[in-house]
Amino acid sequence: MDHQAVQSLLSAYVDKELREEERVQVEKHLAGCSECRKEQQVLRRISSGVVSAAEYTLPSDFTARVVRSSRQEKERMVSSKAVEQLSRRLVLGCSVAVIAFVTIGSLLQPAPPIVMETYLAGEPGDSLAARTLMTEGQLSKDELLLSVVIR
Numbered sequence: 001m002d003h004q005a006v007q008s009l010l011s012a013y014v015d016k017e018l019r020e021e022e023r024v025q026v027e028k029h030l031a032g033c034s035e036c037r038k039e040q041q042v043l044r045r046i047s048s049g050v051v052s053a054a055e056y057t058l059p060s061d062f063t064a065r066v067v068r069s070s071r072q073e074k075e076r077m078v079s080s081k082a083v084e085q086l087s088r089r090l091v092l093g094c095s096v097a098v099i100a101f102v103t104i105g106s107l108l109q110p111a112p113p114i115v116m117e118t119y120l121a122g123e124p125g126d127s128l129a130a131r132t133l134m135t136e137g138q139l140s141k142d143e144l145l146l147s148v149v150i151r
């Protein structure tokens, strides 16, 4: 049997699936061909690995553990989603509150006091009237006139 033919039968040989006459011919070739012997060893290792993987038994609680961890993961995802939604609503609520606060504040702000320039046309900014206006915020016409006269 030639090298090619043996190569094609090696897997079956390793798995002991050859007829007796084929097995004998393969063994004859293996005795003289190092390449086929190496191939045979590789196939043996693969074959035994497959067998040991197939014989591996899962722990008895494997299914329960998978189901449990799957549920925990699902719960974790749901709760993180809820936290995310809550924080989004919180940010939105705070934004609305700030906007409302600013809007209401600007609406409730008292009308600006009578502007200095109205009473103090031509007066220097450091006059008593101006300083008084600056601190008091508002003056009646009489008070302003008095402060101008005093100056």
Ligand SMILES: [Zn+2]
Binding pocket: 002, 003, 004, 006, 007, 029, 033, 035, 036
């Ligand atoms: Zn060979």
